[in-house]
Amino acid sequence: xxxxxxxxxxxxxxxxxxxxxxxxxxxxxxxxxxxxxxxxxxxxxxxxxxxxxxxxxxxxxxxxxxxxxxxxxxxxxxxxxxxxxxxxxxxxxxxxxxxxxxxxxxxxxxxxx
Amino acid sequence: xxxxxxxxxxxxxxxxxxxxxxxxxxxxxxxxxxxxxxxxxxxxxxxxxxxxxxxxxxxxxxxxxxxxxxxxxxxxxxxxxxxxxxxxxxxxxxxxxxxxxxxxxxxxxxxx
Numbered sequence: 767x768x769x770x771x772x773x774x775x776x777x778x779x780x781x782x783x784x785x786x787x788x789x790x791x792x793x794x795x796x797x798x799x800x801x802x803x804x805x806x807x808x809x810x811x812x813x814x815x816x817x818x819x820x821x822x823x824x825x826x827x828x829x830x831x832x833x834x835x836x837x838x839x840x841x842x843x844x845x846x847x848x849x850x851x852x853x854x855x856x857x858x859x860x861x862x863x864x865x866x867x868x869x870x871x872x873x874x875x876x877x878x879x
Numbered sequence: 880x881x882x883x884x885x886x887x888x889x890x891x892x893x894x895x896x897x898x899x900x901x902x903x904x905x906x907x908x909x910x911x912x913x914x915x916x917x918x919x920x921x922x923x924x925x926x927x928x929x930x931x932x933x934x935x936x937x938x939x940x941x942x943x944x945x946x947x948x949x950x951x952x953x954x955x956x957x958x959x960x961x962x963x964x965x966x967x968x969x970x971x972x973x974x975x976x977x978x979x980x981x982x983x984x985x986x987x988x989x990x991x
Contacts, residue, residue, distance in 0.1 A: 798978045809885075809970055809982040810922070817978060856921050865977040866935070869921030 770799075770840075770857045772870035780878055785847040787873050789840045789857030798860035799840040800867070801831055803853045810856065816840060827851070847877045881905045883983035885971050891989045897959035900986045904952070904973030910934075912980065913946055913956050916968040928954060961990045 770791045779785050791797050798817050802810040814825025821833045831842045842855060857870040884903040892898045904911050909930050914922035925944065927935040930951040939946065943962070948954040958965055966989050972980040 802982075807888075807968075807985075807987055809883075809984040810972075812981065815978070858921075860978055864935075866924055866927075867980060869923075872919070872921055 769868050770859045770870040772857055772873045774873050776874045778876045778878065779847050781849050782846050785844040785851065785875065787842040787855050787875060789842065789870060791838050791840060791859050793859055793862055795862040799833065800858040801842050802856045802858060804856065805853050849877050849879050851875060852877045883971055883973050883981055885983035885986055887986055888984060889987045891991060892961050894963055894990050895960040897957065898961050898988065899955055899957045900969050902954045902971030902983060905981055908973035908975050910974040911948060911954050912972040914970040914972065916970055922970055963990050966990045
């Protein structure tokens, strides 16, 4: 099945430390990859996407993600985390067979002051 | 900045009752999606519209769920009768292309 996996249910970091949220994908053909963030009782907010081009993608709120084709990964990163980054993060991929967006299970990020 | 609108934001209903959710997509977006997100999980597609036509409703429980987008603009998702297992966040998204989806704030449904 074409999908993404987020191996960590939770990530805890101290404010000011680097933040990494992991995502691996399994799709045929070239992947279209996305990261979304969700705050409590809110909809999903788009952070960034990889369609083609540079492997390092910069997005909203200081986040970036690196597309690694050999490792089939698309990890989300932020050099210096803020308490306000505490939220639920979803990796997603456009499936090449039907162009539907398939989401990972999500990773809860907690940034402590 | 244009946004997808949804109402209500929260809905509590008793099982066996009918409930309806409304979505107004970003102007000009031909494609509209309804997703269901169970607590602790990623969203799952229920139905996709292209203008007023249903493109995919393969995951919509048609015995109790219905969706319409009569004029190809706003859309309504209905559940009748609601069951306890329907408690979830219902998200609407609209899209100008297949690789860009913009989500609304969602409707949190609690069935008691």
